[in-house]
Amino acid sequence: DGGITQSPKYLFRKEGQNVTLSCEQNLNHDAMYWYRQDPGQGLRLIYYSQIVNDFQKGDIAEGYSVSREKKESFPLTVTSAQKNPTAFYLCASSIGSDPFYEQYFGPGTRLTVT
Amino acid sequence: AQSVAQPEDQVNVAEGNPLTVKCTYSVSGNPYLFWYVQYPNRGLQFLLKYITGDNLVKGSYGFEAEFNKSQTSFHLKKPSALVSDSALYFCAVRDQGGYQKVTFGTGTKLQVIP
Numbered sequence: 001d002g003g004i005t006q007s008p009k010y011l012f013r014k015e016g017q018n019v020t021l022s023c024e025q026n027l028n029h030d031a032m033y034w035y036r037q038d039p040g041q042g043l044r045l046i047y048y049s050q051i052v053n054d055f056q057k058g059d060i061a062e063g064y065s066v067s068r069e070k071k072e073s074f075p076l077t078v079t080s081a082q083k084n085p086t087a088f089y090l091c092a093s094s095i096g097s098d099p100f101y102e103q104y105f106g107p108g109t110r111l112t113v114t
Numbered sequence: 115a116q117s118v119a120q121p122e123d124q125v126n127v128a129e130g131n132p133l134t135v136k137c138t139y140s141v142s143g144n145p146y147l148f149w150y151v152q153y154p155n156r157g158l159q160f161l162l163k164y165i166t167g168d169n170l171v172k173g174s175y176g177f178e179a180e181f182n183k184s185q186t187s188f189h190l191k192k193p194s195a196l197v198s199d200s201a202l203y204f205c206a207v208r209d210q211g212g213y214q215k216v217t218f219g220t221g222t223k224l225q226v227i228p
Contacts, residue, residue, distance in 0.1 A: 004157075040123075042204065042220040043158075058215065090157055099208035100146045100165045103216070105157030 003027065004106035006091050011111045013085075021076045021109045023091030032074040033092040033103065036060060043090065049074055050097040078111065085113045116141040118207045120219035127195045128227050135190040135222045137205030147188040148206040148216070149179055158204060164188060175199070195226045 004025045013019045025032065031050050035043040045058030049068040063082025068074055074093075078085045089109045094101040118139045127133045139145055146165055150158040162173025169181045179190045190203060205219040 006157075040220060043218040045215055048215075092158075099210060099216070100163070102148055102160040102163055103158075104160065105150075107157045108155070110155070 004091060004093055004104055006089075006106035006109050008109060009107065011109055013111070013113050015113055016080045017113075018080060019078050019085075019111065019113075021078065021089055021091075021111070023074045023076065023106060024072055025074075025091075025093045025104075025106075026072060027093055027095075027104060028071070029093035029095050029104070030071070031094045031097040031101070032068065033094075034058075034064075034066065034074070034076045035090045035092065037088040037090055037108075046076065046089075078113075085111060087111060116145075116207055116209050116215075116217050118205050118217050118219040120203075120205055120222045122222050123220075124223040124225060126225045126227060129197055130194050133192050133195045133199070133224065133226070135203050135205075135224060137188045137190065137219060138186050139188060139205070139207040140186060141207060141209045144210040145188075146208045146210055147179075147181060148208075149173065149177070149188075149190050150204045150206065150218075152202040152204065152221070154201075161190070161203075195224075197226045197228050200224055200226045 007022045033048045034046040047066040049055040065077045091106040092103040094103045148163045149161040152158045164171050164181045172178045202221045204221050206216050208216045
Protein backbone atom coordinates (compact mmCIF):
# COMPACT_ATOMS: atom_id res chain seq x y z
CA ASP A 1 0.00 0.00 0.00
CA GLY A 2 1.46 3.34 -1.04
CA GLY A 3 0.84 6.39 1.03
CA ILE A 4 1.82 8.69 3.85
CA THR A 5 1.86 7.61 7.45
CA GLN A 6 1.89 9.87 10.46
CA SER A 7 2.39 8.73 13.99
CA PRO A 8 1.05 8.89 16.55
CA LYS A 9 -2.56 9.77 15.79
CA TYR A 10 -2.97 11.49 19.17
CA LEU A 11 -0.17 13.01 21.23
CA PHE A 12 -0.28 14.61 24.64
CA ARG A 13 2.55 16.65 26.12
CA LYS A 14 3.22 18.95 29.02
CA GLU A 15 4.05 22.56 28.37
CA GLY A 16 7.79 23.13 28.03
CA GLN A 17 8.54 19.78 26.41
CA ASN A 18 9.72 19.33 22.86
CA VAL A 19 7.84 16.75 20.81
CA THR A 20 8.58 15.16 17.43
CA LEU A 21 5.89 14.17 14.96
CA SER A 22 6.69 11.45 12.48
CA CYS A 23 5.92 11.54 8.75
CA GLU A 24 6.91 8.77 6.35
CA GLN A 25 5.98 8.31 2.68
CA ASN A 26 6.57 5.42 0.30
CA LEU A 27 5.32 7.24 -2.80
CA ASN A 28 8.85 8.16 -3.95
CA HIS A 29 7.83 11.82 -3.87
CA ASP A 30 10.50 14.49 -3.85
CA ALA A 31 8.57 17.25 -2.07
CA MET A 32 7.15 17.10 1.44
CA TYR A 33 5.21 19.59 3.53
CA TRP A 34 4.00 20.22 7.07
CA TYR A 35 0.78 22.08 7.75
CA ARG A 36 -1.03 23.12 10.86
CA GLN A 37 -4.83 23.09 10.89
CA ASP A 38 -6.85 25.11 13.38
CA PRO A 39 -10.66 25.40 13.33
CA GLY A 40 -11.85 28.07 10.91
CA GLN A 41 -8.35 28.91 9.68
CA GLY A 42 -7.74 26.40 6.94
CA LEU A 43 -4.24 25.02 6.55
CA ARG A 44 -1.12 27.02 7.26
CA LEU A 45 2.28 25.99 5.94
CA ILE A 46 4.97 25.38 8.56
CA TYR A 47 7.88 24.00 6.55
CA TYR A 48 8.43 22.39 3.17
CA SER A 49 11.18 20.42 1.52
CA GLN A 50 11.74 20.14 -2.21
CA ILE A 51 14.54 17.61 -1.99
CA VAL A 52 16.58 15.63 0.52
CA ASN A 53 18.80 17.73 2.82
CA ASP A 54 16.94 20.90 1.89
CA PHE A 55 13.97 22.63 3.48
CA GLN A 56 12.43 26.10 3.68
CA LYS A 57 10.31 27.94 6.20
CA GLY A 58 6.66 28.40 5.52
CA ASP A 59 4.35 31.04 6.93
CA ILE A 60 4.43 29.96 10.57
CA ALA A 61 7.84 28.31 11.13
CA GLU A 62 8.61 29.97 14.48
CA GLY A 63 8.81 27.39 17.25
CA TYR A 64 9.13 24.46 14.84
CA SER A 65 12.06 22.60 13.30
CA VAL A 66 12.39 19.88 10.65
CA SER A 67 14.95 17.63 9.04
CA ARG A 68 15.04 15.82 5.69
CA GLU A 69 17.85 13.30 5.89
CA LYS A 70 16.00 10.67 3.86
CA LYS A 71 13.63 11.04 0.94
CA GLU A 72 10.93 9.07 2.74
CA SER A 73 11.00 10.90 6.06
CA PHE A 74 10.23 14.48 7.14
CA PRO A 75 9.87 14.69 10.94
CA LEU A 76 8.58 17.84 12.60
CA THR A 77 9.71 18.93 16.07
CA VAL A 78 7.42 21.22 18.01
CA THR A 79 9.65 23.05 20.45
CA SER A 80 8.82 24.72 23.73
CA ALA A 81 9.20 28.05 21.93
CA GLN A 82 5.94 27.47 20.04
CA LYS A 83 3.41 29.61 21.92
CA ASN A 84 0.26 27.73 21.03
CA PRO A 85 1.18 24.22 19.89
CA THR A 86 -2.17 22.49 20.39
CA ALA A 87 -3.46 21.77 16.88
CA PHE A 88 -3.99 19.17 14.19
CA TYR A 89 -0.79 18.63 12.19
CA LEU A 90 -0.85 17.36 8.62
CA CYS A 91 2.05 16.07 6.56
CA ALA A 92 1.82 16.01 2.77
CA SER A 93 3.93 15.11 -0.23
CA SER A 94 3.91 15.73 -3.96
CA ILE A 95 5.73 14.15 -6.89
CA GLY A 96 7.78 17.26 -7.37
CA SER A 97 7.84 20.86 -6.29
CA ASP A 98 6.33 22.26 -9.49
CA PRO A 99 3.14 24.13 -8.62
CA PHE A 100 0.80 22.02 -10.79
CA TYR A 101 1.31 18.88 -8.72
CA GLU A 102 -1.39 17.99 -6.24
CA GLN A 103 -0.50 17.05 -2.69
CA TYR A 104 -1.15 13.77 -0.92
CA PHE A 105 -1.89 14.02 2.77
CA GLY A 106 -1.30 11.77 5.74
CA PRO A 107 -4.03 11.07 8.32
CA GLY A 108 -2.73 13.74 10.69
CA THR A 109 -1.53 13.95 14.30
CA ARG A 110 -3.61 15.74 16.91
CA LEU A 111 -1.27 17.34 19.44
CA THR A 112 -2.55 18.52 22.79
CA VAL A 113 -0.23 20.46 25.09
CA THR A 114 -1.33 21.21 28.64
CA ALA B 115 0.24 37.86 -2.88
CA GLN B 116 -2.16 35.06 -3.63
CA SER B 117 -5.36 34.35 -1.77
CA VAL B 118 -8.44 32.18 -1.93
CA ALA B 119 -11.87 32.77 -0.45
CA GLN B 120 -14.61 30.32 0.38
CA PRO B 121 -17.50 32.62 1.23
CA GLU B 122 -19.72 30.00 2.87
CA ASP B 123 -18.74 28.32 6.12
CA GLN B 124 -21.46 25.73 5.63
CA VAL B 125 -23.65 24.54 2.77
CA ASN B 126 -26.73 22.41 3.36
CA VAL B 127 -28.29 20.44 0.53
CA ALA B 128 -30.88 17.69 0.33
CA GLU B 129 -29.78 14.27 -0.85
CA GLY B 130 -30.29 13.94 -4.59
CA ASN B 131 -30.16 17.68 -5.23
CA PRO B 132 -27.29 19.39 -7.05
CA LEU B 133 -24.62 20.95 -4.89
CA THR B 134 -22.26 23.89 -5.34
CA VAL B 135 -19.38 24.90 -3.09
CA LYS B 136 -18.00 28.30 -4.00
CA CYS B 137 -14.39 29.43 -4.35
CA THR B 138 -12.85 32.64 -5.60
CA TYR B 139 -9.15 33.34 -5.90
CA SER B 140 -6.59 36.06 -6.44
CA VAL B 141 -3.14 35.57 -7.97
CA SER B 142 -0.80 37.88 -9.80
CA GLY B 143 -0.39 35.53 -12.75
CA ASN B 144 -2.32 32.52 -13.96
CA PRO B 145 -3.57 30.07 -11.37
CA TYR B 146 -3.36 26.40 -10.68
CA LEU B 147 -6.51 25.53 -8.73
CA PHE B 148 -7.30 22.53 -6.56
CA TRP B 149 -10.15 21.05 -4.56
CA TYR B 150 -9.59 18.75 -1.59
CA VAL B 151 -12.02 17.00 0.74
CA GLN B 152 -11.49 16.19 4.41
CA TYR B 153 -13.52 13.74 6.45
CA PRO B 154 -13.56 14.13 10.26
CA ASN B 155 -10.17 13.60 11.92
CA ARG B 156 -8.58 12.59 8.62
CA GLY B 157 -6.13 14.10 6.18
CA LEU B 158 -7.16 15.85 2.99
CA GLN B 159 -7.91 13.92 -0.19
CA PHE B 160 -7.34 15.39 -3.64
CA LEU B 161 -10.52 15.73 -5.74
CA LEU B 162 -9.54 17.61 -8.88
CA LYS B 163 -7.40 20.38 -10.31
CA TYR B 164 -7.33 22.96 -13.06
CA ILE B 165 -4.04 23.48 -14.84
CA THR B 166 -4.95 24.71 -18.29
CA GLY B 167 -7.31 23.96 -21.15
CA ASP B 168 -10.96 23.00 -20.72
CA ASN B 169 -12.65 25.17 -18.13
CA LEU B 170 -14.77 22.27 -16.88
CA VAL B 171 -12.70 19.83 -14.86
CA LYS B 172 -13.98 16.42 -13.80
CA GLY B 173 -12.66 14.69 -10.72
CA SER B 174 -13.20 11.91 -8.23
CA TYR B 175 -16.56 10.72 -6.87
CA GLY B 176 -18.61 12.53 -9.56
CA PHE B 177 -17.39 16.00 -8.64
CA GLU B 178 -16.56 18.65 -11.20
CA ALA B 179 -15.46 22.27 -11.10
CA GLU B 180 -15.70 25.14 -13.50
CA PHE B 181 -12.85 27.59 -13.95
CA ASN B 182 -14.09 31.11 -14.72
CA LYS B 183 -11.21 33.48 -15.38
CA SER B 184 -13.31 36.64 -15.67
CA GLN B 185 -14.98 35.99 -12.31
CA THR B 186 -11.81 34.48 -10.78
CA SER B 187 -13.86 31.57 -9.54
CA PHE B 188 -13.50 27.82 -9.35
CA HIS B 189 -16.77 26.48 -7.91
CA LEU B 190 -17.11 22.80 -7.05
CA LYS B 191 -20.25 21.05 -8.27
CA LYS B 192 -22.01 17.71 -8.26
CA PRO B 193 -25.28 16.94 -10.05
CA SER B 194 -26.74 14.75 -7.29
CA ALA B 195 -25.55 14.91 -3.68
CA LEU B 196 -25.05 11.84 -1.51
CA VAL B 197 -25.15 11.72 2.30
CA SER B 198 -21.60 10.35 2.12
CA ASP B 199 -20.48 13.61 0.46
CA SER B 200 -20.88 15.35 3.83
CA ALA B 201 -17.40 16.61 4.70
CA LEU B 202 -15.16 19.67 4.78
CA TYR B 203 -14.08 20.97 1.37
CA PHE B 204 -11.01 23.08 0.71
CA CYS B 205 -10.16 25.13 -2.34
CA ALA B 206 -6.48 25.88 -2.96
CA VAL B 207 -4.49 28.01 -5.38
CA ARG B 208 -0.90 28.19 -6.59
CA ASP B 209 0.48 30.84 -8.89
CA GLN B 210 1.84 29.47 -12.17
CA GLY B 211 4.69 31.90 -11.75
CA GLY B 212 6.54 29.25 -9.79
CA TYR B 213 6.08 30.34 -6.21
CA GLN B 214 6.02 27.04 -4.42
CA LYS B 215 3.55 27.74 -1.68
CA VAL B 216 -0.06 26.68 -2.03
CA THR B 217 -2.71 28.82 -0.34
CA PHE B 218 -5.74 27.04 1.08
CA GLY B 219 -9.15 28.50 1.76
CA THR B 220 -10.70 28.24 5.19
CA GLY B 221 -12.95 25.38 4.15
CA THR B 222 -16.67 24.87 3.59
CA LYS B 223 -18.59 22.27 5.54
CA LEU B 224 -21.02 20.42 3.30
CA GLN B 225 -23.99 18.82 5.00
CA VAL B 226 -26.14 16.56 2.84
CA ILE B 227 -29.51 15.99 4.47
CA PRO B 228 -31.22 12.62 3.92
